[in-house]
Amino acid sequence: MNGPDTLSEAHFIGLIIVLIGVYLALFGHKHRWVYWLIDPDKPGSNLWWAAVFIIIGVLMMMVRKMQ
8 A cells, every 4th residue: 555645546546437337327218329339229238338438447446445
């Protein structure tokens, strides 16, 4: 551990990624710029992308905790 700065920085980055996932889950189907990520014909695919972002964010926070 390098100190609280590295840990809080990792938490901040992880939190941003989690918030992006939540944003995609709630509002992703309303914006055209995410249509290349999210197929509008599949109602559950935006939730799948949200889960991917949330999992990545949580993993980043856990990896930084272990170092």
